[in-house]
Amino acid sequence: MTTALEVARRVVDPELPMLTLDDLGVLREVVEDGAAVRVTITPTYTGCPALAMMRDDLVHALHDHGYAEVRVAVALDPPWSSDWITERGRRALADHGISPPGPARRVDGPVVLDLAPTRRAVRCPRCGSSATELTSEFGSTACKALYRCTACLEPFDHVKEI
């Protein structure tokens, strides 16, 4: 018998399909009560358009495994942090050409203005070189920045620290 938690843990992110929702840190809780399941997820960014897709994927997967009644709730608090991406998730990102995030900056009190380009120790996920430069703080999805490697000259995505 496959538990609801096991089923939910296998559901992948719609935009980063190499990553499960569990490895992304979006899957908060799975509570099973007979044929009924209550799943709690959290959005990465407030405007994340993938949230409805995540919910539907969870519902479909659980239905397929015989759970008749599935409810998906969204918890906003505490807010998602890129620190919640698991070690396995970080390896999966790197294996697929996406640079995983460093530690998120801790915010306690006013957020200090940063006028210099964000400095991160980013390695090229393709050739491993640390000779990388930021192209833009904003990338193809809300959670990514754009980088390029000055050694192998390939562009790549970096998951931002939040």
Next chain:
Amino acid sequence: MHDDDHQSVYDGLTGGDESRWAFGAGLEAPDDALAGVGAPVPVGVDPHALATYCLMLGDDALVHSHRLSQWCSNAPDLEEDIALANVALDLLGQARLLLARAAVVDPGVVPVLPAGSPVPDEDALAFFRDAAEFRNVRLVEGENGDFAVTVARMLLFATHRLAVLQRLTASADPVLAAIAAKGVKEVAYHRDHAARWCVTLALGTEESRRRVVAGLERVWPFRDELSRTTPVEATAAAQGFGVDPGSVSDEVEAVLDQVLAASGLERPALPPVGEVAGGAGRDGRHTEAMGLLLAEMQVVARAHPLGRW
């Protein structure tokens, strides 16, 4: 409309698993559970004041988001196009939650639509209110102008909003506190992005400097409205669920001084724009640009109040 009208042209492409396809069929309608905004109103909080306060913060985000989204395919370069669209998306997400929260705590603020309309409350608020019912500051509704005007506006708006959201994380309303905690992380990126562009343009060419000076002069007179405390915000602060916008002035001024110093620019010596009939944006008194903006933003939704998307 008959349900057959909603068959997606992409139906044949999904390999029988329509849940894998983001367009057309497959996505269920959004609901309150998805927004996570249904918590009860805390004791000691006036629901109408809370709803109005949520509309102020939500309308600021919605209208600014709409203006930024107008840059899509028009920005100076591809990276900036993507950046402005990302900022707009963050703000649209904040607006959705804030308008949905307003509707939950005081359903009386939601426009009444024809029976059977599938339009969720936050969409009814966004697309079926007239200008006089919008509570956003006038700063965010003005025409985009050139890129330097947008940078200047984003700098003033994001600097103020970041300071407000940071304090709002301690709100007595758990939903506002949660929205703020998430928003702080997002808006910190927006503010720093605008600040870096301000410095870049000011220290760039003679032409870029001329433009950013003109951009700051264009938006500066609308700055006052951000920090002017309305009765609703005074109530919000007194009841512990909101922030008195005047209380963040010192922090905002310090950040702006830092950006202007790095840019080698002076503060524009311009008086604030006056009120209209004794009120301003927070009272629903807007500039001419607002009506045109809403006409574009709302026309499709208003033409199909019973439409399914």
